[in-house]
Amino acid sequence: MYEFRAAPGAAFETAFAALPVSLTDTVEGQGEAIEYDSTGTSYYTMSESPSPFKLKRVVRQ
Numbered sequence: 001m002y003e004f005r006a007a008p009g010a011a012f013e014t015a016f017a018a019l020p021v022s023l024t025d026t027v028e029g030q031g032e033a034i035e036y037d038s039t040g041t042s043y044y045t046m047s048e049s050p051s052p053f054k055l056k057r058v059v060r061q
Contacts, residue, residue, distance in 0.1 A: 001031065001045075024061060 002020035006012055028047040036043045042059045 001034065024058070028056075 001023045003023055004015040004018055004020055006015035006018065023043075028045060030048045031045055032048045033046045034043055040060070042057055045056050045058065046053055
């Protein structure tokens with residue numbers, strides 16, 4: 001999974017011209033969702049399988 005980051009204060013669209021940052025600890029069978037927490041210090045992922053579905057929290061580095 002990759003994250004595209006805009007420089008602080010830059011327009012949102014500039015993130016798409018930036019080099020992608022590879023996120024760590026994102027190995028899943030079939031990743032279906034990602035969401036950042038309200039502070040931006042971690043994100044959550046969820047895979048489509050296997051059931052039961054597990055929400056995984058990853059602290060950003």
